[in-house]
Amino acid sequence: MLLSLPGVLLDDEVTSIRGLLKQAQWVDGRTTAGIQAATVKNNQQLAEPDPLLAQIRRIVMQALHRDPLFFSAVLPDKILPPFVNRYAGGTNHYGFHVDNAMRSMPDGSARVRADVSATLFLNDPEEYEGGELVIQDVFGEQRVKLKAGSMVIYPSTSVHAVTPVTSGERLASFMFIQSMVRDAAHRRMLFDMDMALVKLRQQHGELAEVVQLTGVYHNLLREWAL
Numbered sequence: 001m002l003l004s005l006p007g008v009l010l011d012d013e014v015t016s017i018r019g020l021l022k023q024a025q026w027v028d029g030r031t032t033a034g035i036q037a038a039t040v041k042n043n044q045q046l047a048e049p050d051p052l053l054a055q056i057r058r059i060v061m062q063a064l065h066r067d068p069l070f071f072s073a074v075l076p077d078k079i080l081p082p083f084v085n086r087y088a089g090g091t092n093h094y095g096f097h098v099d100n101a102m103r104s105m106p107d108g109s110a111r112v113r114a115d116v117s118a119t120l121f122l123n124d125p126e127e128y129e130g131g132e133l134v135i136q137d138v139f140g141e142q143r144v145k146l147k148a149g150s151m152v153i154y155p156s157t158s159v160h161a162v163t164p165v166t167s168g169e170r171l172a173s174f175m176f177i178q179s180m181v182r183d184a185a186h187r188r189m190l191f192d193m194d195m196a197l198v199k200l201r202q203q204h205g206e207l208a209e210v211v212q213l214t215g216v217y218h219n220l221l222r223e224w225a226l
């Protein structure tokens, strides 16, 4: 499932992160890519020991933890600490690749199976030309470019790329998430059911049938969660 989540970051959080990034020391993005992906990756990233990265991670993780749509769509089990990237200079891009199945931190900690990949946009689409995230999956090809603070989630199994940023700079945080529910079809059914239940509850209150279906939701989650 490909889904855009608007307003994951509050405006003042975007402002804080942008302020921090003014002092950023960017390094070659290939350091964290897999072998195939490194051959097509041409961008920049914050380096792991950079204290700015730790501060940005705190803000992003706090935002993810309070976002009910993110929780419902991803059912996160483990989130690899988010990274921050930049595409600029008229040529930066990321060619077609699939994210490595297993990701861990450079020191070997926090091994995560990538089920869901996400890009959280840190600046607005008007600030750069190009820089579309192109995602190919069973739903065809989708091109995504969102406003600052919004995030797109997509299956880590999909082939995807970022088109060249021909002017300006594109700033984003990207991350890999292991879901409690490994099967994407199961995750999708749970998400649809949860969204329908939220609407039913708003329109009709706590009907006995809503309570019963909520029970079914949780019982399916119990069946499918690893």
Ligand SMILES: O=C(O)CCC(=O)C(=O)O
Pocket: 085, 094, 099, 119, 133, 160, 162, 172, 174
């Ligand atoms: O910059 C992006 O939006 C995606 C980056 C990406 O695909 C990756 O780092 O694996």
Ligand SMILES: [Fe+2]
Pocket: 097, 098, 099, 117, 160
């Ligand atoms: Fe990727």
